[in-house]
Amino acid sequence: MNIKTPAYVIEEELLEKNLKILDRVQKEAGCKILVALKGYATWATFDLLEKYLAGATASGLWEAKLAQMKPWEVHTYCPAFKEDEIDEVADISHTVVFNSFNQLERFEDRVKNKALIGLRVNPGVSSSPVPLYDPCAPYSRLGITKENFRADKLQNVSGLHFHALCEQLDSALERTLEGFEKLYGEYLKDMEWVNFGGGHHITREGYNVENLIRMIKEFKNRYPNIKDVYLEPGEAVGLNAGYLVAEVLDIIDNGMKIAILDTSAEAHMPDVLAMPYRPNVRGAGKPGEKKYTYRFGGVTCLAGDVIGDYSFDEPLKIGDKVIFEDMAIYTMVKNTAFNGIRLPSIVIKRKDGSLWTTREFHFEDFRDRLS
Structure with a gap:
């Protein structure tokens, strides 16, 4: 192999194979899939990603600016936004997701006329085999717990976001979705969109794509007011590519x-x-x-x-x-x-x-x- 080392090599053919699987889920389930830039951010391939995916999800201002390189949806979540960055984040983003009611109350007036506002909630279902990657571990800083949820503060909130998976199959999503609806289902009647987060290993051998499609369609049937269901995998985009x-x-x-x-x-x-x-x-x-x-x-x-x-x-x-x-995934961005x-x-x-x-x-x- 005539390549100067060390070098990361991404194969377009394998990348497109993954994208076609994700696009099938979008079309058959009626959902939107975003690439999570924290897991896959090789912007030299964004032209290919844009052909299949609805947009990108960012973890802060710089990733949002990277996502803005294409005219697709940009969704931005951060555990805590900075005062001197929130306006630019709102200008760039289709959706801004807050991690606490403190952040919502502090910034919602600066965001509500520019982007949709969402809240990340903690579904309370731990399924990741590695505690380092478990957003639902005890004392997690990621997502609002049911005990801290404020139903009286949702005037400007149009969607809920949960993320609890890590390199997992459809069966883990089934358990997590059940926990999410049990805790927060009563609030979904007033929402326009829901984000199922990332960690879905959709393009991995053994993943039951048909079951994922079924779950999304049944969820949408249960909540006909929900216009958009989002998934935001990073690894599934570049897996084995x-x-x-x-x-x-x-x-x-x-x-x-x-x-x-x-x-x-x-x-x-x-x-x-x-x-x-x-x-x-x-x-x-x-x-x-x-x-x-x-x-x-x-x-x-x-x-x-x-x-x-x-x-x-x-x-x-x-x-x-x-x-x-x-x-191609995580390694390159970390x-x-x-x-x-x-x-x-x-x-x-x-x-x-x-x-x-x-x-x-x-x-x-x-x-x-x-x-």
């Missing part, structure tokens, strides 16, 4: 073979350490499954910068390329320049097989973030 290419820089033996790569779990794929998880490597097996086993280590000075253990049919050599699968390591380039693989390097990073990018 991209990978990270790295190069073996050195191989050492400190009790086992260790291959040091020109990438990093800490800097370039931080969820490997945060969740944690072991990303799949193309052509590799589990440790001991194949003849030659290696531990992949990053090039930072962090002792724990270890990606995982992998086995191969043939021994690795310095200069070999290694491909980490499913790296990476850092820790230790001054070069950020991976961003490459789009066109449907005709050609490669388009949309961005390379240089020393100046690292320097200018620091002072």
